[in-house]
Amino acid sequence: MSNDGFVWSAEASDLAKAAQSDGEFYRLMAAELLRPDDRLAVDFGCGGGGMALALRDRAAETGQATRVVGLDAHEEVFTTVAADNPDLGFAVASFEDSPEQLRAAAGGAPDLVWARGALHHADDEQVALRTLAEVLADGGVIALAEGGTTAACLPNYLGIGKPGLDKRLNAAADEAARRRMADLKPMPYGWLTGLRNAGFIDVTTRNILFDKPAPLEGADLDHVLRKFAKQIEWSEDLLSPEDLECWRRLLDPDDPVWLGLRDDLFYLAAQSVHIGRKP
Numbered sequence: 001m002s003n004d005g006f007v008w009s010a011e012a013s014d015l016a017k018a019a020q021s022d023g024e025f026y027r028l029m030a031a032e033l034l035r036p037d038d039r040l041a042v043d044f045g046c047g048g049g050g051m052a053l054a055l056r057d058r059a060a061e062t063g064q065a066t067r068v069v070g071l072d073a074h075e076e077v078f079t080t081v082a083a084d085n086p087d088l089g090f091a092v093a094s095f096e097d098s099p100e101q102l103r104a105a106a107g108g109a110p111d112l113v114w115a116r117g118a119l120h121h122a123d124d125e126q127v128a129l130r131t132l133a134e135v136l137a138d139g140g141v142i143a144l145a146e147g148g149t150t151a152a153c154l155p156n157y158l159g160i161g162k163p164g165l166d167k168r169l170n171a172a173a174d175e176a177a178r179r180r181m182a183d184l185k186p187m188p189y190g191w192l193t194g195l196r197n198a199g200f201i202d203v204t205t206r207n208i209l210f211d212k213p214a215p216l217e218g219a220d221l222d223h224v225l226r227k228f229a230k231q232i233e234w235s236e237d238l239l240s241p242e243d244l245e246c247w248r249r250l251l252d253p254d255d256p257v258w259l260g261l262r263d264d265l266f267y268l269a270a271q272s273v274h275i276g277r278k279p
Contacts, residue, residue, distance in 0.1 A: 014226060015077050019050030021223045025208060026054035029114070029273065032206075033143055034058050038066050038111035044093075044132070045118025046070030049081035052088055055114070069106050095122035099134035109137035116145035124185040129198035136278045142200060144274045146191055148207065151269035153224050160257055161246035168243060169228065172235035180234075191274040200276030208271045215263040224267055225251065225259060 019026075034041060034055055041059075043052040052070040059066040072078050073094035082090040093105040095118075103109055113132055122128035132142055150170050157163040187194045195203045212220050232239070232247050239247070249255045259265060 014230060016048035016080060017219075017223070017226065019048030019053070019081070021219050022050055023054070025210070025271065026050045027057070028208065029143070029145075030054035030058040033112060033114065033141060033275075034062075034064075034066065035111070035141070036062065036064055038064070040106065040108050040110045040137075041066055041068050041112040042106050042110040042114065043068070043070045044072075044095075044113055044115040045121070046072045046090070047077050049078055049085070049088070049090070051114045051116065052090075053081070053085065055112075056085070056088055066111075067107065069110075071102070071105055095119070095128035095131060097131075099131055102131070102135045106135070109140070110135065111137050111140045113140065113142045114145075115143070119144055119146055119191075120184075120186065121181070122184070125187045126185075126194055126197060129194050133198045133200060133278055138278060140278045142195070142276050142278070144191055144195075145271055146274060148272040149270045151210070151227070151267060153227075153265055153267055154259075155264055158246075158250070158257070160249065161242060165243060165246055165250075166228075169231050169235070169239065169247070172238040173231040175238055176235035191272075192276075195274060195276040198276075199278065201279055203274070203276040206273045206275060208273060210267060210269045210271065212267040214266040216265045216267065220267060221260060221265065224265060228259075 030051065041055045043049065043055065046052050049070050052068050055066070056068045059068065067089065069089040069091065070078055070082070071091055071093040073092065075092050078090045082088065089107060091105040093102055097105070113136060115132075119125055119128055136142060152166075154166045158165060192203045192205060216224060228247065229251055232244075232251075236244065249257050250259045252258055253260060
């Protein structure tokens with residue numbers, strides 16, 4: 001099990017909401033990645049099961065008999081989605097398990113492994129990639145959704161505090177994550193190099209744009225507000241007292257400057273998906 005410093009049981013609710021809010025992205029990637037002859041597809045580090053659901057639905061649309069399994073190191077994060085979707089398989093597994101253990105948890109050698117925002121939590125990223133290469137069936141495909149651009153959501157100046165409030169929060173959140181994961185071993189090169197080093201061929205990157213223009217409403221607005229709240233929770237000790245006070249007001253529904261009252265919030269980001277094939 002990874003030593004990434006996160007208490008994932010406390011993140012279960014947010015992970016479930018994130019899986020729902022990013023449903024369109026998962027459906028797009030499932031349609032692109034699932035091949036007609038794939039018998040077993042795995043959503044590794046599945047969290048709220050967003051990709052597992054999308055792969056199951058895509059297989060149903062195309063009429064193929066693909067079994068879909070979600071794997072995560074923390075059972076609490078997939079308990080609800082597993083109970084609501086008994087046709088999907090879920091099991092506890094981590095990147096630190098052996099290839100034999102992972103194949104046993106998945107119920108075989110997967111033809112497709114998807115992992116979003118998970119590999120960078122492994123104790124050793126390159127070792128984890130080599131493990132997944134062993135787990136995959138011959139000719140199997142791996143797709144890693146890692147990196148991209150930091151989401152932009154706010155105008156540069158909000159009328160309170162100093163301009164660039166969200167940029168300073170993003171920087172603080174990145175530093176907080178770095179400190180939490182100080183015991184992990186990241187690769188000193190990019191994901192495509194890591195895939196090649198693990199023996200994958202035909203490696204490439206697909207960049208997906210998330211473009212939700214202002215004004216944000218409903219689930220999209222809730223997603224952005226929860227994102228800010230979570231970043232502050234993680235990095236409170238790295239923010240200035242002035243910025244903290246601004247964020248307290250901006251996230252307080254009873255304050256006249258509450259972000260939820262604005263009509264100029266948006267969401268713009270890109271997610272990189274790195275793809276490789278096992279020979």
